[in-house]
Amino acid sequence: MAALPGISKSLAALVIIPLALSACEQPDPADAGAANPATNANGLLFPAGCELGKDCWIARYVDHGQNGRAQDYLCGEQSQTGHKGTDIAIADMGRMEAGVSVLATADGKVLRIRDGIRDISVRRNGAASNDGQECGNGIMIEHSNGDRSQYCHVKNGSIRVASGDSVKAGAKIAEIGLSGETEFPHLHYTLYRDGDVIDPFDGSKMNDRCDAGGPLLWANDLPYEALTLFDLRVGTKAPSREKIWQAGTKTLESSSPAMVITARAMFTRNGDSWHMQIRNPKGKIAADQKVILDDDKQFYYHFIGIKRPAGGFMPGIWTGELTARRGDDTVKKIKVEFRTE
Structure with a gap:
């Protein structure tokens, strides 16, 4: 340099x-899809209280690659080998400290939480410090259809729910952080169905072939960015x-x-x-x-x-x-x- x-x-x-493996005033939760009308009335709400392309960005998609080559759901390269979720990044630590909401994507019941892990880059502490807690501070919610939503890397001390709580879609449950195995502030969101990782952008399983053209599971049609x-x-x-x-x-x-x-x-x-x-x-x-x-x-x-x-x-x-x-x-x-x- x-x-x-x-x-x-x-x-x-x-x-x-290379990045290590992971995952101001608050805008209205609806802002994330404000530019796009709802296309799936019963779909998942965007899990972050920010506006895509303005103050947050999708950094990685679920991996659909074959034979060790990472691919996103449209056969682009916006993923990482073995990546199990959607990474929603915010601009910097200043935004993290100001607070960016993590939102429930659908109604459900909180199965478990983990809190108390400091917001420190993995580059500072090393990957070994996160053994067994790569998700960092996190929340697991089960929905009425049996699907489960996992939220990782949330900010230390920001979790607002407890195991056994019922939550409504769009409710603030935490804030985006830097806990666990990550070096940049973001939310890692994973949707599970019968134990399989499901990509909410096309409804297919992780590592299913890309460009499958399955159903959109988000409530709004979120734009794809190749860069x-x-x-x-x-x-x-x-x-x-x-x-x-x-x-x-x-x-x-x-x-x-x-x-x-x-x-x-x-x-x-x-x-x-x-x-x-x-x-x-x-x-x-x-x-x-x-x-x-x-x-x-x-x-x-x-x-x-x-x-x-x-x-x-x-x-x-x-x-x-x-x-x-x-x-x-x-x-x-x-x-x-x-x-x-």
């Missing part, structure tokens, strides 16, 4: 890393591997040593093109870089920035932008605005 002092005016670094881009992070120094999920800032002092914008993504592909820019309050480009990815990666991040100029950064609203391209069909753009003063 490039260090700030090594670049005279602008800095940019590319970091590619997951998290929101851009603003900071004053190059992010380390251990701090990539720390919250950024919305305000920088003009005397800050540097201005750094970090982009993060799940499941990038060889040949993907990333174009990042920083614009000053007058709209002038202050930093600009393009990069072509040379490998498929489960998790990837890239940062670009500038060192403090003489006299400090210009006061006002700055903008960081990312344009990600995959072939001729997929173009995704995200940006962040922040203030210097």
